[in-house]
Each structure stands twice: as structure tokens, then as C-alpha cells.
Amino acid sequence: MAGPVLLACDWGTTNLRAWTLDDVGRVAAEHDFALGVSKLAPGEAAQRFEAEVRPALQARDLPAILCGMVGSTIGWREAPYADCPAGLADLAGRLTKVAPAVRIVPGLRCEGIAGGPDVMRGEETQVLGWLAQNPERRTGRHVVCHPGTHAKWVLVEDGRIVRFVTAMTGELFAVLSHHSLLKSDAPADDDAAFDEGLAAAGEGDALAARLFTARARVVGGKAKAESTPSYLSGLLIGSEAASAPRLLLGEAPKQVVLLGDAALCTRYRRALVRRDVAVEVFDGEAAAIAGLFALGAPR
Amino acid sequence: MAGPVLLACDWGTTNLRAWTLDDVGRVAAEHDFALGVSKLAPGEAAQRFEAEVRPALQARDLPAILCGMVGSTIGWREAPYADCPAGLADLAGRLTKVAPAVRIVPGLRCEGIAGGPDVMRGEETQVLGWLAQNPERRTGRHVVCHPGTHAKWVLVEDGRIVRFVTAMTGELFAVLSHHSLLKSDAPADDDAAFDEGLAAAGEGDALAARLFTARARVVGGKAKAESTPSYLSGLLIGSEAASAPRLLLGEAPKQVVLLGDAALCTRYRRALVRRDVAVEVFDGEAAAIAGLFALGAPR
Numbered sequence: 001m002a003g004p005v006l007l008a009c010d011w012g013t014t015n016l017r018a019w020t021l022d023d024v025g026r027v028a029a030e031h032d033f034a035l036g037v038s039k040l041a042p043g044e045a046a047q048r049f050e051a052e053v054r055p056a057l058q059a060r061d062l063p064a065i066l067c068g069m070v071g072s073t074i075g076w077r078e079a080p081y082a083d084c085p086a087g088l089a090d091l092a093g094r095l096t097k098v099a100p101a102v103r104i105v106p107g108l109r110c111e112g113i114a115g116g117p118d119v120m121r122g123e124e125t126q127v128l129g130w131l132a133q134n135p136e137r138r139t140g141r142h143v144v145c146h147p148g149t150h151a152k153w154v155l156v157e158d159g160r161i162v163r164f165v166t167a168m169t170g171e172l173f174a175v176l177s178h179h180s181l182l183k184s185d186a187p188a189d190d191d192a193a194f195d196e197g198l199a200a201a202g203e204g205d206a207l208a209a210r211l212f213t214a215r216a217r218v219v220g221g222k223a224k225a226e227s228t229p230s231y232l233s234g235l236l237i238g239s240e241a242a243s244a245p246r247l248l249l250g251e252a253p254k255q256v257v258l259l260g261d262a263a264l265c266t267r268y269r270r271a272l273v274r275r276d277v278a279v280e281v282f283d284g285e286a287a288a289i290a291g292l293f294a295l296g297a298p299r
Numbered sequence: 300m301a302g303p304v305l306l307a308c309d310w311g312t313t314n315l316r317a318w319t320l321d322d323v324g325r326v327a328a329e330h331d332f333a334l335g336v337s338k339l340a341p342g343e344a345a346q347r348f349e350a351e352v353r354p355a356l357q358a359r360d361l362p363a364i365l366c367g368m369v370g371s372t373i374g375w376r377e378a379p380y381a382d383c384p385a386g387l388a389d390l391a392g393r394l395t396k397v398a399p400a401v402r403i404v405p406g407l408r409c410e411g412i413a414g415g416p417d418v419m420r421g422e423e424t425q426v427l428g429w430l431a432q433n434p435e436r437r438t439g440r441h442v443v444c445h446p447g448t449h450a451k452w453v454l455v456e457d458g459r460i461v462r463f464v465t466a467m468t469g470e471l472f473a474v475l476s477h478h479s480l481l482k483s484d485a486p487a488d489d490d491a492a493f494d495e496g497l498a499a500a501g502e503g504d505a506l507a508a509r510l511f512t513a514r515a516r517v518v519g520g521k522a523k524a525e526s527t528p529s530y531l532s533g534l535l536i537g538s539e540a541a542s543a544p545r546l547l548l549g550e551a552p553k554q555v556v557l558l559g560d561a562a563l564c565t566r567y568r569r570a571l572v573r574r575d576v577a578v579e580v581f582d583g584e585a586a587a588i589a590g591l592f593a594l595g596a597p598r
Contacts, residue, residue, distance in 0.1 A: 109519070112511075112512055112515050112516075112519075113499075113501075113508065113509065113512060114495075114498065114499035114509065114512040114516070115495075115498075115499075115516075115521070116512055116515050116516035116519050116521045116522070117515050117516075117518075117519035117521070118511070118512075118515050119515055119518055119519065150511060151507075153508075165508050166508065166511040166515070167505070167507040167508040167511065168479075168480070168507050168508075168510045168511050168514075169507045171479055171480060172479075172507055172510070175474045175475060175478045175479050176474060178478070179474045179477070179478045180467075180470055180474050181467070181470060196413075196414075199413065199414075200412075200413035200414075202412075203504070204504050204505055205502070205503050205504045205542045205545070206466070206503055206538075206539075206542035206543050206545070206546050207506040207507070207538070208450075208466040208467050208468045208471055208506070208535065208538065208539050208543065209412065209452075209464050209465065209466040209467075209539070209542070209543045209546055210412065210413065211466075211467045211471070212411075212417070212449060212465040212466065212467050213411055213412060213413040213415055213417075215467075216411050216415050216416050216417050216418055216465070217411075217413070217414075217415035217416075219416075219418055220408070220411075220415050220416035220418065222414070222415045222416070223415070236507065239505075239506070239507065240505075240507050240508070243504045243505035243508070244505050244507065244508045246504070246505070247504075247505050247508055
């Protein structure tokens with residue numbers, strides 16, 4: 001095996017994941033850092049990258065490529081958005097150099113559902129990395145869902161991201177679980193309550209009303225309060241699965257590619273299969289590595 | 300004018316409003332107390348009612364009637380729910396006596412939208428009080444909306460509440476304004492941004508996705524961050540107005556009676572009129588007083 005040729009980082013709001021990659025994109029070393037850009041002071045990203053990230057990965061002299069919120073105004077430096085449609089070649093031509101051997105992948109922008117834009121930073125690298133891993137997917141039309149705090153529903157056509165829609169499902173779950181009448185410290189691990197929540201989601205309409213069912217089922221003695229987080233998770237994911245892809249496509253999808261965290265993808269799969277959608281699941285981290293390698297490998 | 304004959308209280312989660320009423324239901328005196336039941340220790344409601352509320356209203360010897368969360372498990376004592384359909388006579392027959400001259404109005408329960416029950420405490424007194432104030436409404440079918448932290452959409456037929464749906468719109472606004480990516484201290488007083496939010500609400504579907512437009516319009520440079528609370532208010536109220544009454548009726552309503560706080564009713568009217576719904580607005584406090592008088596006046 002050749003030595004590492006690239007330092008690749010997925011540097012988000014709450015976390016930084018870093019890998020060194022060899023000349024065919026295999027991981028040589030990896031390291032996580034609690035250096036999310038939301039915790040960094042202005043100017044701190046550059047300093048800590050050189051002082052902590054490079055040494056920890058023995059990557060002092062490697063070219064580096066970064067994706068995610070590190071390219072936002074609260075990150076290292078703003079990497080201007082690229083507009084959809086965009087594929088790997090489009091992004092490769094628009095990297096922002098922030099230091100002699102450090103480049104940041106641009107975020108993506110497209111027309112949103114209400115006149116303004118929609119935006120992503122980081123997920124584009126995973127989606128395009130998934131295409132790099134799966135050459136047979138580079139033709140035709142694919143609906144990719146990346147679950148998370150801000151879930152992304154992405155329409156891919158012939159190897160380029162043509163449009164996407166963001167849903168704040170994960171953030172809704174977090175704020176409701178911590179700060180609302182539905183708050184609870186219980187784990188969201190009750191499959192029966194999750195399925196009850198999926199059933200209560202309807203067609204993704206009237207969410208504010210459907211949310212109250214999470215309270216009423218406990219007050220009315222139909223369920224234990226400890227099952228509320230699972231029920232809420234099912235209700236929110238079910239509502240998203242029923243409605244967000246329709247905003248993207250104008251109709252319900254027949255097939256969806258789930259790309260992301262395995263546990264979260266399992267929940268989304270359950271919501272989608274219930275709606276007769278054919279689902280494939282792919283690992284988001286492997287896709288991020290493939291995307292960063294495709295965009296950053298020395299040529 | 301005769302002297303007061305009844306001490307009437309709307310005692311909710313965050314506040315207690317008290318009035319003494321004469322023998323035809325006119326207000327003789329009124330007083331607000333920061334004694335919401337969420338702040339009371341067990342047993343404290345009875346003690347503070349006698350020590351503070353009665354003396355402040357010079358009502359030591361009057362019969363008293365209370366509605367609202369004071370009848371919940373965290374209040375004075377639980378006043379069991381009455382089941383729909385229910386009118387004034389049904390509630391009058393089910394008051395819970397908690398002290399020799401103190402009675403609590405039962406909350407209402409009906410079948411909810413997801414198999415469990417839906418519940419209210421306090422709004423039933425306003426809706427039935429509105430009927431007491433408006434005898435010509437005691438026949439026929441009326442859709443009443445009571446906006447608030449937990450907004451209620453209530454179907455009234457021939458003087459009885461037959462069904463209702465709760466929407467957590469006000470609570471969603473509060474938790475998102477204080478704890479999410481959309482948080483802001485700015486006032487929600489920008490009518491143009493409110494209308495933008497109404498337009499972005501669609502048919503009340505895909506709320507988690509539509510919420511992200513509140514972020515994207517600012518990130519994309521289309522709007523100032525200070526307009527976010529107004530936009531968010533329009534988006535949430537617009538979403539509720541489009542979808543919650545459909546859950547109640549199976550179709551969109553043609554006419555809606557708004558009953559509640561004047562400023563909030565103005566917002567809901569704007570959302571409903573935009574959807575070609577005919578709207579009448581009535582004062583919630585006057586309706587509460589009329590309902591308490593109808594249920595509690597000595598006979």
C-alpha cells in the first residue's frame with residue numbers, strides 16, 4: 001500500500017471527522033475532533049487545523065480538502081455556493097483555496113420551494129461521492145435522502161444534483177424533546193410507539209395538530225410518557241417521508257436512496273417502506289470519503 | 300346595580316384572571332394574579348385562593364366557579380373530563396366541588412385524530428359562553444377557532460361541542476423562536492414578512508421542509524434576520540389555517556368564528572381571509588366571563 005496522499009475532512013457544525021487517504025482513496029488513518037465550527041472563534045479554524053488536525057493525522061505536508069460548514073461564514077472562510085445543476089466536475093472547478101495546500105468544497109444552492117433559495121454544505125460531497133462509488137448510477141434519475149438535523153431530499157439526474165429540499169425534522173425533534181410540553185429524557189427506542197407515530201403522521205399535513213396527539217395519548221391514559229420520544233420520532237419522520245419528497249418531485253417517489261447514519265437510515269426506511277417506497281441504504285461516511293477523494297486527490 | 304353574587308376565575312397554566320359578577324353577569328371587579336398552576340406546589344392552590352384571591356376581590360363569602368388547568372392533575376384537584384357532545388347543561392351537571400363554595404368546570408374530551416383522545420380545559424367555557432352571549436347561534440353548525448399556545452378548532456352543533464382538534468401552533472412558535480436555528484429576539488410585527496410566511500405555508504403540508512425556508516431566505520440574502528419571527532408566525536398560522544380545520548371537518552370551512560385574544564385573532568383572520576374563509580371575531584375574555592356566569596350563577 002502506498003503512503004497517504006490526501007488529508008480529507010468533513011468539518012461540520014458540531015464535529016470534525018478527518019481521514020488520510022492513499023492514492024486509490026482507501027483510509028490510512030482517521031480521527032474525530034470536537035471542533036465543530038459553531039464552537040470556534042473567528043480565525044480559530046486555520047490555527048487549530050494546523051496545530052491539532054494535521055499533527056494528529058501525521059499529515060503536516062499533505063494537500064487537504066474540507067467540506068461542510070467549515071465553508072460557511074462561521075467557518076474558516078466562506079466558500080461561495082455553486083448553483084444547481086452541479087456534478088463532481090462543477091464542484092472541482094470551484095474549490096476555495098484557504099491556505100497553500102488547503103481547499104474547501106463549495107456548498108450548493110438551488111431554487112427553494114417558497115421563492116428563496118435552498119442551500120446545503122457537506123451533503124453535496126456525500127451525494128456526489130455516492131455517485132463516484134456507484135458508476136452505474138451516473139445515468140438516469142435518482143431520489144437521494146440524507147437524514148439528519150436538516151434532512152436533504154436530493155434529485156440527481158445523469159450524475160448531477162439538479163434540485164433539493166431541506167426539512168428541519170431532526171431539529172424539530174430536538175427542540176420539541178428538550179423544550180416543549182413533549183419533552184422527555186427517555187430513549188427513542190420503542191418500535192411500537194415509533195410505528196404508532198408513523199400511523200399518526202397521515203399524509204404529512206397538519207403537523208401542529210398531529211403533534212398534540214403525542215400529548216393527548218399520554219394524558220388520555222393510552223400510552224406511557226416514556227414512549228413519547230419514539231412516538232414523536234415516528235410522527236416527524238413519517239410526516240417528512242409523506243410530504244417532503246412530493247415537494248421535490250411533485251409526486252410521491254417510487255424508489256429512494258438513503259445515504260447517511262445507519263441508525264437514522266433504519267428509521268427512515270421503516271417510514272418509507274410503509275408507504276410502499278423501494279429503499280436502498282448506503283453509508284454516508286464512506287460516501288463522504290469517496291466524494292472528498294474524487295474532489296481533492298492530487299492528479 | 301346589585302352587589303356581586305359570584306366569584307368567577309379563569310385559572311390557567313401561567314395566569315389566573317378573576318372577576319366578581321353581579322346577578323346579571325356584569326363585572327363588578329376584576330384582578331389578575333401571577334398564580335398559574337404550573338408554578339404551584341401541591342395543595343397550594345386552595346391555600347392561595349383563600350388567602351389571596353378572595354380577599355383581593357372582596358369575595359370572602361361568594362360562591363366561586365373556576366375553569367381551566369386548575370382542574371387538571373397539576374391544579375387544585377382533578378375535575379374529570381366530560382365527553383363530547385356537551386353543552387352548558389351537560390357541564391353544569393358535572394362540576395367538581397373542591398371546597399364548600401368552590402366548584403371547577405370539567406374539561407372536555409373527544410375522540411382525537413389518531414386513535415387517542417383530544418382534550419381541552421378552559422376553552423370549553425369560552426365556546427359555551429359565546430353561545431350564551433349569542434342565542435341565535437345555539438342552532439345550526441359553527442366552526443370556532445380559539446388561537447393560543449394550543450389552538451383549538453371546535454365544531455359546535457345545535458348548542459353543543461361535538462368535536463375538536465388541538466394544534467400546538469403557539470408552542471411551536473415559542474420553542475422555535477427561543478431554541479432553534481430560527482431563534483430571534485425581534486418582535487413579530489412585520490406584516491409583509493407575515494404575509495410571506497402565509498404564502499410559504501402551502502396547503503399545510505410538509506411543515507418541516509417549509510420551516511427551512513425561514514432560514515434559507517435569510518442565508519440567501521433575500522430577507523433580514525429581524526423579519527424571521529413575523530415570517531415564522533405567518534408560516535405556522537398559515538399552515539394551521541390550511542390544514543387543521545380539514546382534520547375537524549373533512550373539508551375546508553367556509554365560515555369560522557375566531558374567539559380569543561384580539562391580537563392573535565387578527566393574525567388568524569389574515570390567514571383565513573386569504574383562503575376565502577368568512578371570519579367573525581369575538582372577545583375571548585368576555586366569552587369566558589359569560590360561560591362562567593352561565594355555569595356558576597346562584598339559582
